Amino acid sequence: MTRIVIAIQAQDFDINKELVDLRAVSSETxxxxxxxxxxxxxxxxxxxxxxxxxxxxxxMSEKIIQQHVEKACAKWPLLAVTVLHRIGELKVGxxxxxxxxxxxxxxxxxxxxxxxxxxxxxxxxxxxxxKSAQAEQWVEAREKDLQALHRWSKKFPGI
Amino acid sequence: MAVTKTLQIKYFARFREQLNLxxxxxxxxxxxETVQQLIELLKLRGGVWxxxxxxxxxxxxxxxxxxxxxxxxxxxxxxVAFYPPVTGG
Numbered sequence: 001m002t003r004i005v006i007a008i009q010a011q012d013f014d015i016n017k018e019l020v021d022l023r024a025v026s027s028e029t030x031x032x033x034x035x036x037x038x039x040x041x042x043x044x045x046x047x048x049x050x051x052x053x054x055x056x057x058x059x060m061s062e063k064i065i066q067q068h069v070e071k072a073c074a075k076w077p078l079l080a081v082t083v084l085h086r087i088g089e090l091k092v093g094x095x096x097x098x099x100x101x102x103x104x105x106x107x108x109x110x111x112x113x114x115x116x117x118x119x120x121x122x123x124x125x126x127x128x129x130x131k132s133a134q135a136e137q138w139v140e141a142r143e144k145d146l147q148a149l150h151r152w153s154k155k156f157p158g159i
Numbered sequence: 160m161a162v163t164k165t166l167q168i169k170y171f172a173r174f175r176e177q178l179n180l181x182x183x184x185x186x187x188x189x190x191x192e193t194v195q196q197l198i199e200l201l202k203l204r205g206g207v208w209x210x211x212x213x214x215x216x217x218x219x220x221x222x223x224x225x226x227x228x229x230x231x232x233x234x235x236x237x238x239v240a241f242y243p244p245v246t247g248g
Contacts, residue, residue, distance in 0.1 A: 037248060055172055056247070057240060060224035085247065097248050117248060125221070125240075126247025127172035138173040141244030 002073045003080040006065050008056060010088040015098055018082055022102050025080040033109040034100035035117055041092045042130075049130045052139075054087045054096065057125035061085070068119040071159060072101070075115070076108035083116060085126065115152055121145040163189040164235035166197070171242040174218070177207050187233075194220050195229040197239065217244055 003025050007013075015036060022032055042049045069081050084098040097120065101112040120126075121142075128139040153159050169182045191197055198220075202212050212218070221240040222231055233239070 054247070057169070057171055057221070057224075057242070060221060060240070061247075063224055120248035121245075123226075123245065124247045125171070125242060125245055127243065128246045129172070138243070139246045141246050 002078045004066070004069050004073070005080075005082040005084075006062060006069065007083075008058075008061055008065075008085050008087060010086060012086070012095060013084045013098060015095075018084070018098065018100065022080050022082060022100055025102065028104050029079050029102045030104045031106040031109040032100060032102045033106070033113040034098065035113055036095055037097035037117075039090050039092050039094050039096055049092065049132055051089055051091045051131045052096070053089050053129040053131060053136075054085075055127045055129070056085075056087050061125050064124050065120070068116055068123070071119075072112040072115050075156060075159070076101075076103065076112045078103050078108060078112055081112065081116070083120070085120070085124070087126070089131075118145070118148045118152060122149045163187075164191070164233065164237075166233060167236070167238045169238065169240040171240065173243050174211050174241055177211055179207075192232055193229065194222065194227060194231045194233060194239070197233060198229065212241075218242065219244065 019032065023029060039052050065083050069083060072078065072081065078101055080102045082100045086096055090096060099113050099116050101109045103109045122145050130137050130139055165184055165186045167182065168185050170178050170180055175181050191200055198212050201208050219242055220227055220229065223238050
């Protein structure tokens with residue numbers, strides 16, 4: 001049975017603590033893959049992004065992440081999965097999201113971490129608003145992310 | 160109008176700002192059976208409602224916290240959410 005931890009929270013997380021926690025789940029752990037998403041500085045012609053505001057659909061966001069993690073657990077032999085997603089006001093350089101998967105061998109851990117991130121980008125009900133000194137603007141969904149998702153359903157029909 | 164169901168409707172992100180509305184309890188008649196029919200009813204409010212739910216607009220709908228197509232049937236006390244394509248992660 002995969003140990004699943006999902007948390008949506010305003011406060012920051014400590015990935016070193018989380019990795020120690022993951023390692024302790026099972027002595028059969030041979031591989032841990034983790035991804036950290038950060039607020040990146042992005043300057044365009046008009047203004048410089050200072051922060052992101054992250055909004056989500058309480059209730060649904062946790063459910064959707066749980067569903068996708070369970071899909072990953074059905075596809076790959078995972079020992080543990082942790083998904084942490086922050087909400088609220090986040091400044092440039094801050095952590096937004098952390099996805100980690102552990103397994104006995106690396107193929108499952110690599111695949112599951114990428115799979116979960118691709119679904120997070122396209123199906124989890126979160127929205128980002130960019131804030132600069134001059135303006136606020138909601139971020140548009142990207143075609144690239146949708147294509148990443150299609151890649152998985154091509155490889156695993158019905159996922 | 161015979162009120163046969165009340166829907167809890169939520170709006171998120173850019174839609175919430177455009178419509179200036181986070182959520183509402185919306186009593187509807189028995190003729191509103193699907194999400195599509197609800198959308199047509201909301202558009203009748205005119206103005207910004209036409210803008211948000213207009214033909215060329217991309218939006219998603221969830222009923223009871225599961226994404227659905229517009230032909231999905233609606234029942235009393237359903238939680239319906241409308242939101243733009245997601246940008247989390």
